Amino acid sequence: MILREIATFLFLYTLLVSVAVAAAPVQHQMEPIDPDELQQERIVDYLETGIPNCALCHASEQRPATDYRNDLECRQCHSADYSQQFLDIDERYKVPLKDRQYKVALAKPTSTPSSTAINTVKKTIIPDDMVLVPAGEFIMGTNDWWPKSGPEHSRHLPDYYMDKYEVTNAKYEKFVAATSHRLPDHWVKNGNKIPADQEEFPITFVSWQDAVDYCEWEGKRLPSEFEWEKAARGTDGRVFPWGDEFDKDKGNTPQHGHGKSMKVGSFDSGVSPYGLYDMVGNVFEWTSSWYRSYPGNTHNDPNEGETYRVVKGGSWYDCTYYRCGISAPTYNRIFFHPMTKNFTFGFRCAQDP
Incomplete structure (x- = not known):
């Protein structure tokens, strides 16, 4: 019962976020996927099993309009904790936030082929x-x-x-x-x-x-x-x-x-x-x-x-x-x-x- 209540809350929260993002002007936007029964079911499944279901994005031509770092499942792979060293590039080159819809290592001396x-x-x-x-x-x-x-x-x-x-x-x-x-x-x-x-x-x-x-x-x-x-x-x-x-x-x-x-x-x-x-x-x-x-x-x-x-x-x-x-x-x-x-x-x- 508790898991179902958590899933319902997450579903409603995701719905509000998606509506807000969809209303914003986006220049290069793949059509957002509206939260529906499939999305609600995947959240419930994740809460019960702990295994993320990536098929919603990785088997579809569309992408949810969301910040993947904060999605309950997507954080398993997209958490910024894994790639801190290049996160500053966004700010350094001022990539516009309104375009954000789609889905590095220590210096070594460069060389050319022998x-x-x-x-x-x-x-x-x-x-x-x-x-x-x-x-x-x-x-x-x-x-x-x-x-x-x-x-x-x-x-x-x-x-x-x-x-x-x-x-x-x-x-x-x-x-x-x-x-x-x-x-x-x-x-x-x-x-x-x-x-x-x-x-x-x-x-x-x-x-x-x-x-x-x-x-x-x-x-x-x-x-x-x-x-x-x-x-x-x-x-x-x-x-x-x-x-x-x-x-x-x-x-x-x-x-x-x-x-x-x-x-x-x-x-x-x-x-x-x-x-x-x-x-x-x-x-x-x-x-x-x-x-x-x-x-x-x-x-x-x-x-x-x-x-x-x-x-x-x-x-x-x-x-x-x-x-x-x-x-x-x-x-x-x-x-x-x-x-x-x-x-x-x-x-x-x-x-x-």
Whole structure:
């Protein structure tokens, strides 16, 4: 009985907060999810079991308009206590609070790929618009971020290729024309065509399966989250593709202030050690990996398994708007249901030699 009374109070409180937020002007707002029986039931379930139900957000195209740090369930993962070191970025770059709707590590000396790796790239015939990521060990994850991103550990990967750029609208259009694949939602709303002057923007509103289908059509595949992270941070364990200090002018993040996606390859100074563009910001990128804990991770996460896929890279609209940090660190990982589609999810492809 007490649990039910607490749940009813929380439901009414959430309703009032949602109404207040919905009434405020929001520039880049995904339609708020009104509290209903589903939300009330998940609160009751959490009070009784202690296990958060993340499906309300992570399996939906919509997002609740809320401060996730104060949601009873979301605090299990989004509590600011996990990521204090980058919370000051919001204030430093004055990201407007009215836009907040969507869902880093100690300094290390930066470096570039070894001369051996560079020579290998020069001597290898590389597919157009792809880069070679040479075989070898790299640092994966971190001990200074969300529990799901740790622990820091070493991994060894063989040679592989990665797209230098995120897949663009123009490239995806060729795929659709050749295969009669369904159009992205925003194309349909635009008369079944690419929005004006956005041919070289990253494709969005694509599910995980859409991304898989495109890569297979090109004779490629989605990268694993391990391949993605190595391509983004190199072998020296850096936090961002360019080094360990955040820089708002090296990627299309909320702090950069552009307010929407941009033409791929717009930040020459933000490339990764291997020469990949937009590994931070612009759009999140699907990977082939199921969301699972890393070896040695002792954090109990009921969401791991074969339900959600890992998404990497941050975007122009990321965790900044949830008031719980930033998504830009290369080791940041989030998870979403494979059928999720929205205006911040895109992808790039990988290929075996």
